[in-house]
Amino acid sequence: MxxxxxxxxxxxxxxxxxxxxxxxxxxxxxxxxxxxxxxxxxxxxxxxxxxxxxxxxxxxxxxxxxxxxxxxxxxxxxxxxxxxxxxxxxxxxxxxxxxxxxxxxxESPYHGRKPTYDPATHHDPSSPDFRGGGSKTTPLPPDAEEVYRRAVPSDSTGKKWYGQNSEGEFYRYQGQNGEVHWNGREKSSRGLDVPTWIRKRFNQMAAKLKRSGGKCG
Structure with missing residues (x-):
């Protein structure tokens, strides 16, 4: 307990x-x-x-x-x-x-290095590996890699991470073996189920940043 x-x-x-x-x-x-x-x-x-x-x-x-x-x-x-x-x-x-x-x-927080970001070309419209967009594959947003720098793990496995862009929208990242790729966003046809505690944690981080005058630490 x-x-x-x-x-x-x-x-x-x-x-x-x-x-x-x-x-x-x-x-x-x-x-x-x-x-x-x-x-x-x-x-x-x-x-x-x-x-x-x-x-x-x-x-x-x-x-x-x-x-x-x-x-x-x-x-x-x-x-x-x-x-x-x-x-x-x-x-x-x-x-x-x-x-x-x-x-x-x-109870079991994630311990370990943050996985390496993989661009995931099947989400990139400029790549020949792109799978089509629409209801098939959500296009990769241009700020996906930047948002991942501030992403946090969803559980102790470190397989799923969530980050929030400058507009307040959440992105999800998923993977294994030390790598993750962008895996979805809230403002898409598929939507995104963001855990309540993840939203709360980002709200707390934003409040702390505001109190510090925009300085981290």
């Missing part, structure tokens, strides 16, 4: 607490090797167990682990989505440490 405590040890390394936390944060078992009960109140990221209510305090809201949802509505109302009590789409890879907004935290 992303960000949840698994064990607590004493200064000498002795295990004093180990817990089993279910899918949406319910503490199913406490195990202590110290011979005495050890109170460990931390639950899902940002949550603190409240003994009096049995709920998890999440700074801005209270959370009911047995239900897997908040007991109070999202403070920003429907602007945060149609489900006002939702914790996160999937607690294995999403967190909400403040009770205000979810963040994607991949």
């Amino acid at each position: 992303t960000g949840t405590p698994q064990e607590v040890t004493a200064a000498d390394g002795t295990l004093v607490w180990a817990g089993y936390i279910r899918g949406f944060g319910e503490n199913a078992a406490d195990i202590s090797n110290s011979g005495a009960y050890f109170h460990q109140p931390l639950r899902l990221p940002g949550q603190y167990f409240d003994d009096e209510t049995g709920l998890h305090y999440n700074l801005f809201r209270y959370y009911a682990p047995e239900c897997g949802r908040f007991v109070s509505q999202d403070p920003i109302g429907l602007a945060g989505g149609i489900n006002l009590y939702q914790y996160a789409p999937n607690p294995l890879s999403w967190i909400d440490p403040l009770g205000l907004t979810t963040e994607y935290k991949s």
Whole structure:
């Protein structure tokens, strides 16, 4: 479970607490090797167990682990989505440490070099390998290679990458064996299904860039 405590040890390394936390944060078992009960109140990221209510305090809201949802509505109302009590789409890879907004935290992030960009001539209208355009093959945009420089992987395999052009449109890149080629765009007859967390990550990157005055780092 992303960000949840698994064990607590004493200064000498002795295990004093180990817990089993279910899918949406319910503490199913406490195990202590110290011979005495050890109170460990931390639950899902940002949550603190409240003994009096049995709920998890999440700074801005209270959370009911047995239900897997908040007991109070999202403070920003429907602007945060149609489900006002939702914790996160999937607690294995999403967190909400403040009770205000979810963040994607991949359990198995991609580790490795960024694959080399392959021009993919079958998408290039100027190439004899071009497959026709229209509903058959979407033509390669002129900025495909530039956008790939800012692309991020969709999962731990590194086989799919998403990038956003200067107009805010997403491109997808796909491949294997250390190479990827351009594989589609949002504004095409086929369209493009962009994962929600990818969109959110680019929004966060844009906000950070704006705060820094347009400077990276």
